Amino acid sequence: MMVLELKNDYDLSKNSTLRVQAKAKIYAEPTSFEDLKELFTLIGAQKLNWHILGAGSNTLLSSRGIDGVVICTNKLDFINDLGDNVFEVGVGTRMPKLCAITAQKSLSGAEFMEGIPGSIGGGIVMNAGAHKSDIASILLSAKVFNTQTLELEDWSKEDLGFEYRKSKINPYEHLIYSGIFKFTPASKETIRAKIQENNHWRTTKQPIKAWTCGCTFKNPEPTVSAGKLIEDLGLKGLREGDFMVSNMHGNFFENTDAGTSIDFCNLMKKVQSEAIKLGVMLKPEVQLMGEFTEDEKSLWG
Numbered sequence: 001m002m003v004l005e006l007k008n009d010y011d012l013s014k015n016s017t018l019r020v021q022a023k024a025k026i027y028a029e030p031t032s033f034e035d036l037k038e039l040f041t042l043i044g045a046q047k048l049n050w051h052i053l054g055a056g057s058n059t060l061l062s063s064r065g066i067d068g069v070v071i072c073t074n075k076l077d078f079i080n081d082l083g084d085n086v087f088e089v090g091v092g093t094r095m096p097k098l099c100a101i102t103a104q105k106s107l108s109g110a111e112f113m114e115g116i117p118g119s120i121g122g123g124i125v126m127n128a129g130a131h132k133s134d135i136a137s138i139l140l141s142a143k144v145f146n147t148q149t150l151e152l153e154d155w156s157k158e159d160l161g162f163e164y165r166k167s168k169i170n171p172y173e174h175l176i177y178s179g180i181f182k183f184t185p186a187s188k189e190t191i192r193a194k195i196q197e198n199n200h201w202r203t204t205k206q207p208i209k210a211w212t213c214g215c216t217f218k219n220p221e222p223t224v225s226a227g228k229l230i231e232d233l234g235l236k237g238l239r240e241g242d243f244m245v246s247n248m249h250g251n252f253f254e255n256t257d258a259g260t261s262i263d264f265c266n267l268m269k270k271v272q273s274e275a276i277k278l279g280v281m282l283k284p285e286v287q288l289m290g291e292f293t294e295d296e297k298s299l300w301g
């Protein structure tokens with residue numbers, strides 16, 4: 001008998017910041033390493049497909065359906081003090097929460113996380129970053145759940161292979177269980193001033209109250225902003241179904257009502273094809289989950 005509760009035909013529309021209509025055939029929220037072992041034993045025995053979902057702030061869930069098990073990490077939310085300003089942080093912990101807790105302890109390093117609505121797990125996979133900092137700059141290592149051996153492995157920062165908004169973690173092979181972070185002592189005033197400055201920047205530049213996944217596309221070059229390029233193409237306000245290129249930031253696509261993954265892909269396609277006319281291939285930052293047509297998948301290259 002399974003201890004972990006599995007839910008069938010689960011409504012995922014509130015599991016992503018895009019708020020697209022989507023359903024998981026099976027849904028699970030493991031709370032511990034033991035739950036993960038139990039879940040992957042079942043997945044192995046029944047040969048099920050599986051997908052890992054953090055806060056869903058960088059994922060386009062398919063409105064056509066998501067087969068197998070969607071494993072949401074929300075409840076893997078813990079922080080262990082390992083001493084010497086080093087902390088083990090569960091992957092379900094939200095980044096702004098880690099920022100607030102470390103600021104309270106007069107520890108610097110997580111200020112860039114303020115306003116990024118993702119989990120630590122999604123942050124590690126994506127090497128989330130802002131304000132000239134990123135996960136790679138404060139992470140020492142990660143504990144990774146091996147879905148074949150059902151054991152935890154220690155992966156060094158080098159093993160994780162961080163690049164711009166990218167790591168070597170393939171979510172269809174490995175589940176990150178926790179990250180080991182090292183912070184630097186600093187005064188609370190300095191840390192709070194930095195957080196306030198970051199907050200001010202974000203609230204004046206991004207549509208943070210709208211349903212979006214943040215930046216849809218990666219910047220084509222470190223010095224070329226995808227948002228500026230889309231704005232220069234005159235595409236702000238462009239619509240497909242209920243999705244619209246934000247009037248505030250060209251790289252944010254807003255769900256204005258009951259937008260689907262189909263609307264989102266159609267809008268991506270229109271923007272990508274306009275950028276190609278300038279010789280720029282915009283590559284998506286947002287990740288896919290579930291059923292997509294070959295044409296939709298080709299947008300990811």
Ligand SMILES: Cc1cc2nc3c(=O)[nH]c(=O)nc-3n(C[C@H](O)[C@H](O)[C@H](O)COP(=O)(O)OP(=O)(O)OC[C@H]3O[C@@H](n4cnc5c(N)ncnc54)[C@H](O)[C@@H]3O)c2cc1C
Binds near residue numbers: 176212215
């Ligand atoms: C308003 C807004 C602002 C944003 N600003 C920024 C920003 O400034 N900088 C930035 O980098 N990003 C930004 N983002 C994007 C997003 O928040 C980050 O990419 C974040 O790291 C995603 O985390 P998540 O938990 O939501 O990941 P999800 O969207 O849930 O997942 C992302 C990918 O990681 C995989 N994954 C998640 N957890 C695990 C795990 N434990 N093990 C293995 N694989 C896993 C998923 O399968 C998926 O492929 C923003 C988004 C929004 C909505």
